[in-house]
Amino acid sequence: MAEVRLLSTTAILGYGFPAESLTRGMARRPDLIGADAGSVDPGPYYLGSGKGFTSPRAVKRDLQLMLRAASDHGVPVVISTAGGAGGQPHLEATAAIAREIAAEDKLGFKMALIGSEQDKELLATRAEAGQTKPLAGLPPLTRRTIEASTRIVGLMGPEPYRAALDAGAQVIIAGRSTDPAPWAAAVLRGGLGHAEAWYAGKMLECGAEPALPKKEDCLFVTVGDGYVECEPTNPIRRCTPLSVANFALHENSSPIRHIEPGGILDTSACRFDAVSDRAVRISGMRWEPAERLTIKLEGVELAGFRSITICATRDPVLIANIEPYLAKVREVVADKSAAFGIAPEAYRLIIRSYGLNGVMGDLEPLANTPAHELCFVVEAVCETQEQAAAVIGMARLTMLHSDFAGRLCKEGNMAIPFSPSDIDVGPMYRFNVFHTVEAMSPTELFPITYETV
Amino acid sequence: MARIGSIAQVCKSKNAGPFHFTIDVVFEDAAMFRDVKATGVINAELFAKLYKVDLDQVQFTIYDAAMAFKATVPRKIPAGDFGDTDVYGAQQHAPLLDIDIPINALA
Numbered sequence: 401m402a403e404v405r406l407l408s409t410t411a412i413l414g415y416g417f418p419a420e421s422l423t424r425g426m427a428r429r430p431d432l433i434g435a436d437a438g439s440v441d442p443g444p445y446y447l448g449s450g451k452g453f454t455s456p457r458a459v460k461r462d463l464q465l466m467l468r469a470a471s472d473h474g475v476p477v478v479i480s481t482a483g484g485a486g487g488q489p490h491l492e493a494t495a496a497i498a499r500e501i502a503a504e505d506k507l508g509f510k511m512a513l514i515g516s517e518q519d520k521e522l523l524a525t526r527a528e529a530g531q532t533k534p535l536a537g538l539p540p541l542t543r544r545t546i547e548a549s550t551r552i553v554g555l556m557g558p559e560p561y562r563a564a565l566d567a568g569a570q571v572i573i574a575g576r577s578t579d580p581a582p583w584a585a586a587v588l589r590g591g592l593g594h595a596e597a598w599y600a601g602k603m604l605e606c607g608a609e610p611a612l613p614k615k616e617d618c619l620f621v622t623v624g625d626g627y628v629e630c631e632p633t634n635p636i637r638r639c640t641p642l643s644v645a646n647f648a649l650h651e652n653s654s655p656i657r658h659i660e661p662g663g664i665l666d667t668s669a670c671r672f673d674a675v676s677d678r679a680v681r682i683s684g685m686r687w688e689p690a691e692r693l694t695i696k697l698e699g700v701e702l703a704g705f706r707s708i709t710i711c712a713t714r715d716p717v718l719i720a721n722i723e724p725y726l727a728k729v730r731e732v733v734a735d736k737s738a739a740f741g742i743a744p745e746a747y748r749l750i751i752r753s754y755g756l757n758g759v760m761g762d763l764e765p766l767a768n769t770p771a772h773e774l775c776f777v778v779e780a781v782c783e784t785q786e787q788a789a790a791v792i793g794m795a796r797l798t799m800l801h802s803d804f805a806g807r808l809c810k811e812g813n814m815a816i817p818f819s820p821s822d823i824d825v826g827p828m829y830r831f832n833v834f835h836t837v838e839a840m841s842p843t844e845l846f847p848i849t850y851e852t853v
Numbered sequence: 854m855a856r857i858g859s860i861a862q863v864c865k866s867k868n869a870g871p872f873h874f875t876i877d878v879v880f881e882d883a884a885m886f887r888d889v890k891a892t893g894v895i896n897a898e899l900f901a902k903l904y905k906v907d908l909d910q911v912q913f914t915i916y917d918a919a920m921a922f923k924a925t926v927p928r929k930i931p932a933g934d935f936g937d938t939d940v941y942g943a944q945q946h947a948p949l950l951d952i953d954i955p956i957n958a959l960a
Contacts, residue, residue, distance in 0.1 A: 441868050443933030443940040536872035537927065642881065645919035646863070649877045653869040653925035655916040670918060698871075703935060748935055761938055762929075763904060765948045781935060830934045831871045 404590035404623045405430045406583055407633070408604035410616045413437035413462050413479055413494075414454025417607065418634060421618040425633040426469050428620055432565075432586040433470055435462065436579050436605050437494065438481025441651070444700040446485040448550045448829030452493055453484025459494065464501045467571065471507045476565060478572045478582040486576030487551050488517045494573050502853045509571045512564035515847045516553045516575025518697065520546050522845075523837060531838040535696070541835045545701075552699035552833050557661035558597065559842035561585035567850065575846070576698065578660055579605035587623050594687035598665040600628045602658065603647065603682075610647035611637040631679035641672035644680040661696070662842065663689040692838060695845055699833025704748075705785040706825040707792035711799055711814035712775040717806045718813055719774055725804050726751050732798045737791050742782065747791045751799075752777040776814075785824050792822050855957075857895075858950030860885060866945035869925050871932040874942045876900065878949060879921040886920040888956045895954075900924040903948040 407430040410417040414437070425433070438453065446453045463479070470477040483490020495513055502508065524543040526532055532541040539545075546552065553576035562585040564572045574582065580601020587597035600623045603610055608617035611632040622629040630639045648655040648667055656668040666686040673681045718725060729751065734744045754775040757764040776799065780791035800814045807813075839845055857864060863879035878895060880886035889895065897913035900906075904926040912925040930937045939945060 440871055441932075441941055443937075444871070445933065536870065538872075642919065645916075646879060646921065649875075649879070649916065649919060649921055649923055651867055651869055651875070653873060653875055653912050654914055655919065655921065655923055656914060667918075672918060750936060752938065759938055759944050760947060763945070763948060765903075765951065828935070831931050834870070834872060 402591050402624070404587045404592060404600075406586060406600060406604055406621045406623070407433040408583070408607050408619045408621070409433065409435045409466055410462060410607040410618070411436075411609055412439065412454060414458035415616040416458065416462060417617050419465055421634040422465055422469055425618045425620050426473050428633070429473070430475055430620070431590065432476050432478060433466060434478035434480065434582050435466065435607070436480045438484045438486050438576065440698060442484065444829040444831050446483070447487055447553065447698065448700040448702065449827060450487055450489030450551070452490060456493065456497060460497050460501065463497055464505070467498065467501050467507055468505060470570070471509065476570050476572065478561065478574070480574050480577040480579070480582045482573050482575060486516050486553050486574070488515060488575070491515060491573060491575050498571060498573060499853055507853070509853050510569050511571040511573065511851050511853045512567065512569035513849050513851070514556065514560045514564060514572065514574035516556055516577070516845075518552045518554050518845060520549070520552070523552065523697070526837050533694070533836045535834045535836065538834055541833065545832055546699070548701045549699040549833055550702055550829060552697055554837070554845045555661065555696040555698070556846045557581050557842050558585035558588055560846040560848060562589050563843055564848055565589055567848075569850065571853070578696075580660070583621075590623070592623055592625060594663065594689075595665065595685040596623050596626065596628055598658070598660055598687065599667070599682060599685040602665070603628060603630050603644070606650065608632045608634070608637055609650065610644045611639045612643045613637065627681050627683045628685070629675060629679060629681045638678035639680045641674055641680050644682060645670070645672045662693055663687055693842060694836035695839045697833050697835050697837055698831070700829040701832040703828045703830040704781040704783055705788045706779055706781045706828045707785070707788040707822060708777060708779045708825055709792050709796040709799075709816075709822045710775070710777050710818065711796065711816045711821075712773060713814055714773045715809050715813060716772070717808060718804060719771060721804055721806075722753065722756065722774065725802070726753070729795065729798045729802060732802060733791065733795050736794050736798075740790060742787050742791055747780050747782045747787065749791065749795060750779050752779070781828055785826070789822060789824055796821055854953040854955055856950065857952045857954060860889070860954065864946045864949055866942055868932055868942040873925050873927055874904070874945050875923065875925040876946055876949065877921055877923050879919060881920065883920065889954050890915060892955055894952065895922045897924065899952065900926055
């Protein structure tokens with residue numbers, strides 16, 4: 401029976417991995433190497449702005465090692481969810497880095513770029529035809545929501561990757577994908593089943609995350625009929641039955657039912673057996689095909705422009721009276737901002753009090769723990785950056801110089817760590833699309849272009 | 854009695870997509886996991902109470918293979934939206950740490 405061997409280099413392209421781990425992995429003759437480059441986890445900004453989540457410098461370092469190794473061994477390379485969010489700008493920026501590496505290292509390859517940014521008109525038509533469904537309790541998708549979106553991507557499954565591999569692509573750079581998709585493609589192409597393919601993908605999506613001790617590193621996975629076997633290539637790390645089983649908990653709502661395009665991976669009957677003190681064999685995974693093919697969509701819209709200021713107090717008198725003080729600051733900011741033409745309804749102001757429920761907010765069980773210092777991150781969001789900067793300037797001044805009962809620190813209430821003290825953060829985005837759309841085929845929404853590099 | 858924070862090997866939270874937190878409590882000792890599970894204290898109701906959501910909004914799984922309890926709850930504010938305090942959802946585990954489990958944890 402066929403075996404498929406796969407090497408994942410790191411948790412996210414640009415997070416780094418030891419070069420030696422890649423060398424060790426290549427010695428085991430993988431059929432494909434790759435790295436996922438993205439996640440929805442860093443929030444809506446990257447999809448909205450089109451900016452990469454990891455720096456071009458860090459991406460180039462990782463990709464260069466991978467392209468060199470792949471070229472030396474004649475193995476395809478796959479980068480999924482390029483640039484963090486998988487939009488068109490992310491795809492193009494990653495492709496530009498690949499071309500730059502090829503020119504520097506005198507490498508030549510056939511490169512496939514798989515797009516995942518969605519055509520708004522097509523989506524609107526499907527939404528109006530009742531072919532979209534909301535997830536996570538969002539309202540139904542409307543033409544208006546779609547048109548208000550800055551950017552919408554679809555999460556591709558394995559099929560576009562499979563098509564690109566079938567077409568002879570040696571380097572694939574793809575947009576937004578479900579994390580296991582490229583790996584599942586290679587396994588399915590090797591003639592193995594969906595259950596093994598998707599489970600292998602789950603193991604590989606974050607590099608050596610299923611191994612201990614945890615650090616960005618390479619993971620080697622061998623897939624055969626009915627099983628998936630995991631082993632980190634760095635000898636200082638090992639997979640144990642528990643470390644591998646634990647990874648099923650990672651970023652999923654359920655460890656036993658993983659919803660994917662085209663079906664559900666059921667891991668409730670999985671067995672985890674040590675095959676050495678560093679390798680684990682998983683078996684018993686099952687695949688339930690879905691009745692209808694749906695593609696998950698992620699979209700964001702512009703929510704305004706943000707400015708922030710950071711300040712802290714070490715004054716016990718102020719800390720003892722902080723709630724009324726902050727209430728007064730909000731009032732003064734509202735009055736003074738209105739005076740220069742920004743009414744209270746034209747901005748949103750939050751004073752985050754770190755040291756006083758700043759992380760947990762209303763969910764904090766230790767709500768009244770005394771602090772000897774408090775840090776405030778004050779943010780203003782407005783329709784324009786100029787307005788946000790004006791409001792935050794007033795908020796910083798008011799935090800620093802307002803009176804309060806018993807005040808001894810009459811030259812200023814706040815320690816401010818930076819000059820400039822006010823920071824324009826730029827556009828703020830929010831998730832507005834988290835829906836599924838029915839697709840005619842698994843490749844329909846994901847156009848592939850090829851080029852010879 | 855024993856605090857979860859002193860008997861579990863992992864107590865963590867993370868996003869499960871932009872609209873949910875998922876919280877895991879994991880044990881490395883099979884006997885301890887079995888005892889904790891037998892008390893029934895870590896259940897969907899506990900997460901509903903700690904995260905101030907309705908019981909039917911809690912997706913709760915006991916995952917024996919990983920000796921883990923897992924709950925997924927909706928976020929009050931989506932990741933990165935105005936007023937969110939934890940874009941990655943990585944620091945929402947704290948309320949669990951002080952939950953007492955009625956077991957003898959001298960071991």
